[in-house]
Amino acid sequence: xxxVRFTDITKRFATTPAxxxxxxxxxPGITGLLGPNGAxxxxxxxxxxxxxxxxxxxxxxxxxxxxxxxxxxEIRRRLGYxxxxxxxxxxxxxxxxxxYVAILKxxxxxxxxxxxxxRVLEVVGLGNVAGKRIKTLSGGxxxxxxxxxxxxxxxEVLLLDEPTAGLDPEQRLRFRxxxxxxxxxxxxxxxxxxxxxxxLCSRVVVMDRGAVRFDGTPAALARVASGRVWIADxxxxxxxxxxxxxxxxxxxxxxxxxxxxxxxxxxxxxxxLLLIHQNRTDxxxx
Amino acid sequence: xxxxxxxxxxxxxxxxxxxxxxxxxxLLALAFGYLIPYALYQNPPAGMGVPExxxxxxxxxxxxxxxxxxxxxxxxxxxxxxxxxxxVVGSEYGWSTMGTVMTQRPGRLQVLAGKxxxxxxxxxxxxxxxxxxxxxxxxxxxxxxxxPVDWPAVPEMLEVFAAGFLIFFTWxxxxxxxxxxxxxxxxxxxxxxxxxxxxxxxIAGFAGSLEVLETIRQGLPGANGGSLAATxxxxxxxETPGVSAVTGPVHAAAVxxxxxxxxxxxSAYFLxxxxxx
Numbered sequence: 001x002x003x004v005r006f007t008d009i010t011k012r013f014a015t016t017p018a019x020x021x022x023x024x025x026x027x028p029g030i031t032g033l034l035g036p037n038g039a040x041x042x043x044x045x046x047x048x049x050x051x052x053x054x055x056x057x058x059x060x061x062x063x064x065x066x067x068x069x070x071x072x073x074e075i076r077r078r079l080g081y082x083x084x085x086x087x088x089x090x091x092x093x094x095x096x097x098x099x100y101v102a103i104l105k106x107x108x109x110x111x112x113x114x115x116x117x118x119r120v121l122e123v124v125g126l127g128n129v130a131g132k133r134i135k136t137l138s139g140g141x142x143x144x145x146x147x148x149x150x151x152x153x154x155x156e157v158l159l160l161d162e163p164t165a166g167l168d169p170e171q172r173l174r175f176r177x178x179x180x181x182x183x184x185x186x187x188x189x190x191x192x193x194x195x196x197x198x199x200l201c202s203r204v205v206v207m208d209r210g211a212v213r214f215d216g217t218p219a220a221l222a223r224v225a226s227g228r229v230w231i232a233d234x235x236x237x238x239x240x241x242x243x244x245x246x247x248x249x250x251x252x253x254x255x256x257x258x259x260x261x262x263x264x265x266x267x268x269x270x271x272x273l274l275l276i277h278q279n280r281t282d283x284x285x286x
Numbered sequence: 287x288x289x290x291x292x293x294x295x296x297x298x299x300x301x302x303x304x305x306x307x308x309x310x311x312x313l314l315a316l317a318f319g320y321l322i323p324y325a326l327y328q329n330p331p332a333g334m335g336v337p338e339x340x341x342x343x344x345x346x347x348x349x350x351x352x353x354x355x356x357x358x359x360x361x362x363x364x365x366x367x368x369x370x371x372x373x374v375v376g377s378e379y380g381w382s383t384m385g386t387v388m389t390q391r392p393g394r395l396q397v398l399a400g401k402x403x404x405x406x407x408x409x410x411x412x413x414x415x416x417x418x419x420x421x422x423x424x425x426x427x428x429x430x431x432x433x434p435v436d437w438p439a440v441p442e443m444l445e446v447f448a449a450g451f452l453i454f455f456t457w458x459x460x461x462x463x464x465x466x467x468x469x470x471x472x473x474x475x476x477x478x479x480x481x482x483x484x485x486x487x488x489i490a491g492f493a494g495s496l497e498v499l500e501t502i503r504q505g506l507p508g509a510n511g512g513s514l515a516a517t518x519x520x521x522x523x524x525e526t527p528g529v530s531a532v533t534g535p536v537h538a539a540a541v542x543x544x545x546x547x548x549x550x551x552x553s554a555y556f557l558x559x560x561x562x563x
Contacts, residue, residue, distance in 0.1 A: 013561075049389050052561065073391055081389045087382025091300045103293040104390035149386065 001027045003157060003186040004048060009057035011043055018043040019054070020210045026186060030179065032197035032218075033190040034272060035207035041190040042084050044207070045161045048188065049081040062156060077105070080150035084161040084190075086142075088134045094121060094145055095130040101149040120148040124178055140171030147178060158187045164196055176200055194269040206272060208279050218268050225266035225274045229254050232261035241277035290392040290400025294374070298404055303373055308415055311366045315358050315416040320346050320423040327431075347428040348421070349436040352446040353518040355420040357529050359450050360511035361482070363412060364457040368478035370408050371461020375401055375553075376471035394558050402550060405462060409454035413447060446518050449539070453511040456542045457482070459549035460507065466553045482508055490532075504533050507545045513538035 005025040011018045019040045033041045046052045047059060050066045062078055064071040088097055098117045107113040121127045124144040129137065137145065143163060150158060160179065164172045176199050179187060191197060197204050197218055204221050206214035214221055230253040235243060239256025246252050253261060254270045255277070298304055326334070327342045345354045375398075378384040387397055428435045438446075457478075464474030486508035493500040503509045509532045516531040517538075533541070 046385075051385055051388055069393065073393070076389060076391045079389075081386075083382075083385040083389075085382050086386060087378075087384075089297060089300070089381060089383060091302070092297075096296075096300070100293050100296055101386065101390060103296060104289050104387060104392060106289045106391050108289075 003027050003062055004188065005058075005060040006044070006048065007058045007060075009044065009047060009054045009059065011040075011047065011052065011054050017210055019047075022057070022207070022210070022212055024205050024212055024215055026188065026203060026205075028184055028186050029202045030187040030189055030200050032201035032204040033188060033207060034192065034194065034197050034204055036192055036276060038209075039192075039207040040210040041192075041207055042161055043210075045081075045159050045188065045190050046083075048157075049079065049083075049159050050075055051081075077153070078155055079157045079159065080152065080155035081159045082146045082150045082161060082163055084165075086146035086149075088142065088145070090133075090135055092134055093131050094126055094134060094137065094141075094148075097134060097145065098149050098152065102152050105152055107153060116152060120151045123151060124148045125174070138171075140167050140174070143167060143171070143175065144178070147175070156185060158185050159190075160187065161190045162192075163189065164191065164193060172196075194267075194272050198268045204268075206275055208276055209283070213279050214275055221271040221275070222266045222268045224271035225254055227263065228256075228274055229264045229266045229270045230257045230261035231264045232258045234258055234260070242273050287392065287396045287399045287403070289390075290387075290397045291403045292400075293387075294400045294404035295407065298374065298408065301373070304370060304408065307366050307370055308411065311363065311412060312415045312419065314362055315355065316419055316423065318362075319354050319358060319416070319420060320427065324427055343427075343431060343433060346424055347431070347433045347435070348424045349438070351420055351424040352438050352443060354424070355416050356446050356450050356515045356518055358416070359453045360508065360515045360529055363416075363450075363454060364482055364508065364511055365479055366412060367409060367454045367457040368461040368464075368482060369475050370412075371405055371458035371463075372465045372471050372474040372478060373461075374405055374408070374458075374465075375462040376465030376469070376474055379465070379469040380471055395554055398550075398554055398557050402459065402462065405458040406451075406455055409451055409458055412454055413450050417447065417450075449514050449517070449535075452539060452542050452546070453514060456507055456511070456546040456549070459546045459553075463549040463553045466556050504537070505541055507542060509533070510538040510541040510545075514542065 002025045007023050009019050009022040022040070022044060033044065035041050043052065047054050048061065050072050053067065059066050061075050064075050066072045066075055089100065092100065095117060098120060099113065102113045102117055107116060118127065118130070121130050124147050126141060126144055126148060129141065134142065134145065147163065163179070164175050167175060176196065179189065180200055189196065189200065201218055204216065204218050205212055206221065214224070232251050232253060235245070235251050240253040240258065241255035243251055243253045252264065254274050323342050323346050327339055330339055344350050378387060388394060392400065461474060461478050464478055465471060468474050486506055489499055489503050489506065490509065493503045512529045513531050513533045514535055515529045517535040
């Protein structure tokens with residue numbers, strides 16, 4: 001079942017192209033939107049979240065067209081969005097902030113609304129700090145608070161923009177646990193961290209320079225580097241896309257084999273790095 | 287719009303800046319409207335004659351209540367409201383909350399309408415906070431000096447309250463417009479205050495020499511706010527800063543309404559058309 005579909009999406013900011021003919025579709029489950037900084041992930045998510053309108057192309061969310069005012073309102077009713085830089089009103093407590101968003105979501109019945117606010121705060125593990133001012137919460141707690149507002153009214157589509165950026169490993173793990181518990185929903189998770197995709201996603205879309213470069217499973221992305229990952233003792237490798245010295249003192253090369261190298265099993269990160277490198281090389285050659 | 291208005295009111299109640307503005311405005315209005323004039327009346331400086339003392343007294347007893355209070359609106363009150371307007375709209379940019387607000391159910395125009403409706407409530411609050419204590423102060427002073435207790439008629443009260451609201455809401459809407467245009471609070475507040483306190487004063491200063499400036503002045507929000515307030519002069523006060531009848535009351539009210547509607551329309555246009563960050 002397809003719940004989110006975007007076809008030939010183009011978006012420019014002044015003279016800078018942000019998206020160039022982006023097409024993909026997804027359904028229930030967690031889809032990772034992977035790409036380097038400036039790839040267009042945030043712009044795409046903002047279009048899907050109905051914050052921005054594309055210059056060209058068609059978007060369909062839950063079978064509805066965000067270009068139509070009535071349908072856009074219906075989409076917003078059924079969608080949760082965690083922006084990349086979720087801001088908070090500094091004087092609010094955690095409870096008040098989520099309650100404020102719940103009022104905007106037109107949850108009119110006060111008792112039911114408060115119950116829903118308490119529910120989402122419990123889901124993200126912030127029930128015990130509901131009465132604390134937001135400015136006293138840690139970065140990880142604030143990120144979870146952002147997720148709490150996105151989970152209000154049990155949205156069918158959840159859009160998360162860089163949810164684990166800047167979090168320590170424990171907070172990231174906690175966030176992964178939360179997101180992986182969202183069964184039955186369509187979750188689109190934008191990130192430039194391959195570990196998040198490998199840990200959470202059943203599907204990955206790789207973007208670079210405003211275009212989709214890969215659309216498939218994480219395993220298929222890893223296979224992009226199949227036969228192209230090498231372990232050697234030497235650093236120099238003319239044909240390597242990237243090379244780095246690992247903890248055991250040996251050098252991992254992704255790309256062409258250096259002399260005396262042993263082949264290694266590819267990871268999702270290897271596939272991603274090779275894909276981005278090939279894309280850049282092809283563009284420069286063209 | 288109902289949801290965005292309710293959410294905005296929830297937020298406004300928790301904004302210390304607005305409470306501070308309200309408190310400062312209350313103190314200024316009471317001090318300059320009643321305490322200082324009463325002190326002058328009781329302790330007249332050398333050279334002040336009885337007629338001048340009587341004029342002061344007339345402005346701080348119930349008969350002069352409406353005019354005395356509203357005379358502070360075009361300059362001091364307007365400055366408070368332009369700050370309030372910029373804060374209510376511009377803070378969302380500074381806090382990076384505009385994106386969150388815009389992805390909930392209300393559309394952009396509904397969000398703006400909710401904020402403007404909240405600003406209308408703020409304008410009423412700024413009126414009540416000075417009219418009510420002003421009435422009390424004038425009643426106390428009237429009783430203390432055993433002066434006349436002639437309260438204005440209810441229709442006149444309503445008319446002055448409406449005029450005050452128009453002055454306040456116009457400046458709040460202009461503050462909101464500047465916040466939308468500059469996506470923040472500091473610059474809009476600075477520009478709004480410079481316009482109100484400096485530019486309009488300079489134009490007024492040169493208007494007597496240049497006819498074109500006089501014509502321009504008749505279309506400015508500050509001059510027309512002053513003209514509207516001047517319709518209800520505080521008895522006995524020869525000249526209050528910012529209060530002089532440059533135009534007639536109908537002209538002044540019409541110009542202020544146009545400025546308010548224009549500010550709302552331009553805010554709506556830019557908020558709808560531009561990115562929210």
